[in-house]
Amino acid sequence: GQQVMQIPQYQHVQEGEDFTTYCNSSTTLSNIQWYKQRPGGHPVFLIQLVKSGEVKKQKRLTFQFGEAKKNSSLHITATQTTDVGTYFCAGPITGNQFYFGTGTSLTVIP
Amino acid sequence: DGGITQSPKYLFRKEGQNVTLSCEQNLNHDAMYWYRQDPGQGLRLIYYSQIVNDFQKGDIAEGYSVSREKKESFPLTVTSAQKNPTAFYLCASSITGFEKLFFGSGTQLSVL
Numbered sequence: 092g093q094q095v096m097q098i099p100q101y102q103h104v105q106e107g108e109d110f111t112t113y114c115n116s117s118t119t120l121s122n123i124q125w126y127k128q129r130p131g132g133h134p135v136f137l138i139q140l141v142k143s144g145e146v147k148k149q150k151r152l153t154f155q156f157g158e159a160k161k162n163s164s165l166h167i168t169a170t171q172t173t174d175v176g177t178y179f180c181a182g183p184i185t186g187n188q189f190y191f192g193t194g195t196s197l198t199v200i201p
Numbered sequence: 202d203g204g205i206t207q208s209p210k211y212l213f214r215k216e217g218q219n220v221t222l223s224c225e226q227n228l229n230h231d232a233m234y235w236y237r238q239d240p241g242q243g244l245r246l247i248y249y250s251q252i253v254n255d256f257q258k259g260d261i262a263e264g265y266s267v268s269r270e271k272k273e274s275f276p277l278t279v280t281s282a283q284k285n286p287t288a289f290y291l292c293a294s295s296i297t298g299f300e301k302l303f304f305g306s307g308t309q310l311s312v313l
Contacts, residue, residue, distance in 0.1 A: 133291060136301040183299055191244040
């Protein structure tokens with residue numbers, strides 16, 4: 092069954108509002124990665140978090156890795172239309188099998 | 202220009218037919234993956250390979266087969282046993298297996 096869950100599945104925001112997606116794993120992860128997939132495109136790597144409690148920022152994007160290394164979040168401040176897409180978390184669960192979360196589809200209304 | 206190339210971009214399968222999706226990378230990566238993407242279900246792992254001549258099943262390997270005869274190539278065959286093959290198929294690679302994944306542009310497979 093699905094071992095990496097993401098919520099929400101869909102999110103519609105007005106441009107300028109903030110957005111957060113949450114990722115939860117049933118097992119401890121050695122690291123977690125985040126990807127963005129634009130409509131009609133393929134996933135593109137955004138960032139990798141390795142340490143417990145780690146926080147990383149990329150401009151308006153803030154990524155967090157939970158203390159227990161079982162959950163993570165991506166927060167976007169003041170969304171723009173260029174942020175549209177589906178955001179996936181992914182982590183190695185067993186061996187080198189990378190399991191992806193179900194994804195959060197973000198729509199930004201101008 | 203380094204990267205992963207998937208072909209074809211669109212593929213149509215007739216009932217009872219096997220079809221093969223190509224995936225080639227020139228990144229010198231050891232690990233390669235095949236994922237299936239259905240709307241609203243995210244990416245599900247079909248097969249992965251860490252080294253040449255070795256590959257492992259993912260969660261949804263039934264009805265699919267792969268080979269890894271060369272480091273650069275990891276073709277996926279969708280067999281007639283796969284009763285619901287319509288999906289977007291993504292190939293990916295990483296340096297050794299725990300690093301970031303690089304994805305190809307995908308193949309959309311549909312059934313005629």
